[in-house]
Amino acid sequence: MTNRARHRATDRAEEYQIDSLIEPFLDDLWSRKGLSDNTLSAYRSDLCHFDRFVQAKGRELESVDQALIRDYLSLRFDKAFAKSSSARLISSLRAFYRYLLLQKTIQIDPTALIKPPKLERKLPDSLSEADVDRLLGEPHLDDPVECRDRAMLELLYACGLRVTELVSLTLDQISLRQGVVRIVGKGSKERLVPLGEMAINEIESYLVSARPELLKGNASDVVFPSKRGTMMTRQTFWHRIKLYALRAGISVHLSPHTLRHAFATHLLNHGADLRAVQLLLGHSDLSTTQIYTHVAKARLSALHLQHHPRG
Known part of the structure; x- marks a missing residue:
């Protein structure tokens, strides 16, 4: 030794x-x-x-x-x-x-012949469009915290953001006038994602009314501050999502990425191009996005089985 x-x-x-x-x-x-x-x-x-x-x-x-x-x-x-x-x-x-x-610290790579275990390709959990409507409609707009949460949920679903990207968002990354949000994702790669009209309206309303109440006169460039005026943690927002899901009676298993998965799945179900979804999600490799084609196909198969007379 x-x-x-x-x-x-x-x-x-x-x-x-x-x-x-x-x-x-x-x-x-x-x-x-x-x-x-x-x-x-x-x-x-x-x-x-x-x-x-x-x-x-x-x-x-x-x-x-x-x-x-x-x-x-x-x-x-x-x-x-x-x-x-x-x-x-x-x-x-x-x-x-x-x-x-x-670095020439070692001469032989001990991992060279180590193979990772084969993983089952799991379909990501997602929400139906009706479930998303119920979830996004649950926060009460007369409460500053819930008004903030409504805007966050709308933005999360409208743009397919990662939760980390959402809670760390700053004011200079959003342009309501142009209807886009500039996201700094994994690997510090930037992407521009268009905002939907509903998300623009919710964010605009929140910025005018609820955000000043949350900040209580303190300065911050974080778009969605916590009640203390600081950047919210991913865990805090995740607890907020689970609260609204419980109130809305949503029984689907939720994960921090559920709305991101719903964003991708619903786009593909409505005919979006896979490459476009890849760019919106910020995936560097198309193969990462391709799992959503399985989700879309599974959904179409279920619809066919349910509604076709010979399904």
Whole structure:
């Protein structure tokens, strides 16, 4: 065991010390790919959990071999970790060790022959158009918080935004006059998304009446501040969505992306081009968007079965 490993093993009894190789890798990811804080946090979590395992074996990250990675994956399998979680872990490790290889810290990539588990292609949860109408109509406009939430829900559905993109939206990103919103998505990629008339009306009404009440004279460039006048967290808004779904009697399983999925599915159901939906969602790869064609086809098949006399 090297001096560094011995020192880290001693530290482990008191408090875990992150390996010094991890942060430079994350900094490199951020500078080259412009990944979001959430994505970087996922990479950090995967690598730190693996690092703890490696330390417990008296090893260091740069001395890891294929057998040790397989031992870790077997341990996760025994603990019934989801396949999607293990697939993400392998992706994190692969990126990390490719970085170490380029830095000449290691000579052999231990992940080269490690294959991720095969994942079932799940259709994303979505809402019917009637469910969306009920959900968006639930917030009360006479309450400043619910007026804000109504505008947020309308914008989320009208533009297919990610929740992170929504809560971090600033005033200079919205042009009600031109009817567009400028989104800075994953990888710091910008896209312009048109606003629908209903979303424009709701946002305009909210900006005039409810937003000043929420800010209470404080300055902020966040479009949808919390009651404290600061940027709302994703978790807070997610709890708000679940509240309105409960009040509206919506039994469909909801996720933070449900309205984004509904946006894409309803566009395709009404004849939108897949490439256009890709651009609106901000997907870098068309294959990511193609899952929605399965959603649309499933919906059409259900309609055919329900209404056709020989269905």
